[in-house]
Amino acid sequence: MKRRDFLKTAGTASLAAPLALAGTTSASTAGSMSQGGLTITWLGSATMLLTCGDLTLLTDPCFGEGDKAFKMGDPNEMFDLAKGPNIKFHRRLTPFQGIDLDTVDHVLVSHMHEDHFDQEAEARLAKNIPMMAPTHDLDTLTQKGFSNLSSLAWGEKKTITKGDVTVEITAIRADHSENPEIAAILGEGNGYWLTFNRGDWSYSVYWGGDTFGTKPVVAALEPLGSPDLFIPHLGSVGTTGPLGQISMNAGDVAVFAALLKPKKILPLHHSTYELYLEPIHHLAEALDGAPYGLDLVSEGTPVTYT
Template sequence: MKRRNFLKSAAVSTLAAPAILRNTTTAAAGFEAEERELEITWLGGATLMLSCGDLTLLTDPCFGEGEQAFKMGDPNEMFDLGKGPNIKFHRRLTPFPGLQLNNVDHVILSHLHEDHFDQEAQRVIEKGMSLLAPEHELGVLSSKGFTNLTGLKWGQEHVLTKGKVKVTIRTVRADHSEDPQISKILGEGNGYWFTFEQGDWKKSLYWTGDTFPTDAVLQSLGSLGSPDIFIPHLGGVGLTGPLGQISMGAGHVVQFAKALNPGKILPLHHSTYELYLEPIYHLAESLQGESHRLDLVSEGTTLRYI
């Protein structure tokens, strides 16, 4: 069984419905944006809009809706590890809030499982869009017709600029399982540490990707300090399947938070899909009494970090 193909569907399906590109709502509607701030809009799953000045980044785009939101193997079902999982459609439980794709400058991919880059997003995103992804995934992306590709290895830094904004992106190791053998089956993914800068203003953000706080991951973060914003993937995916848990639960996020001491915690990769097994209230309960601020929002909400 090919490693990265373990959960993947064989091909991109052609969906009849076009992408729904509605305007997102904001938590502070009616107020003029400050010049130096980071706006983060959660669009469900692992999909974020990160906007700073004139620069806008989109993470792990997934646009599908309804009963057939995306097609992928089901890690929550029992299956023969030698044969692989049942490839099936997965249900989205919440509407996709929408976005304006022409405002996006770069797409950042943590990995290519279809719950992170679904068939609808692959269909509607222009093939010349700038995509930043794990280096070993460039061949797959090229085979899908994408032409503007940047590959990033663990520990590598990449700088993006637009107008007065500079973003330094450091690629961080992501372990998809606490079991090294299962991580090998699922394939390598990336987490990312972003440093947004405008003049003397600076804001740091750590987006974990699908990972656990393994010793190797924590070691790779050791020199980076405490992020202003910590964005973990939760959901407890795989708890009922033969792979075991392959996305974090509340306890893992608490472990990360104790190690990193972030200013804010903005959880995602929960609630949007039937695929996610652990309710998000587990994290709220687990963080009671902690000093970290939990920014728990619904899909389509924009938060402004000044």
């Protein structure tokens, strides 16, 4: 069995209501970009549009809605590890805000679990759209018919340029579990360090992907310093199943952020799906009094960082 295929082969905790929070930071939701500026629009799950000048990146595309938003194994249910999880449809709790795919220049994928690249996105994305993914997932994307692919292994860098905007992308190790054996079962994934440059303006983003702040991950980040923006994945997924916790909870993010020392935090991977177990208000409580800004935004709300 391929490790990435584990969730494809075979009691949910109480959830928060769909998120409806305004930003709680000094970032502007309509800020002007005279020379620089990065606008991020969260579309649910780990799906974002990152727009700087004429360049737009789409992350971890998930477009499905309703009771059958996507199909995947359920890490929250008990199952026999030797046989794999129950494959089932998963429910989306929030409406998808929609996307104009003609505006997207490049797709950036952290890994190929279906809550990060769902069946609806697979059907809607043009097969020749430029896409960057972990080396581990190239074969899967090729089998799905995508042809304009590039890959990054941990530590590798690539640059995308459009107009006067350049973004340097560095792949960062992502550990899907703090248990190395479970992380190996779930397969390698990427986080990404993105440095946007426009004129003399520069802005750094660490998008963690499905990772914990393990010692190897922290060691990989140390040479890069502190990011302007930290984008963690939450949800505390798996805590009720045999894999154990496979996405961070609020306490994990608080510890990770204390090591990273970002200027701001924009959390993803919460509230969208029934799959996510921990309500997002736990993060606001865990970071109360912390020295960095916390953006809690509703899906579809653009936030501009300057």
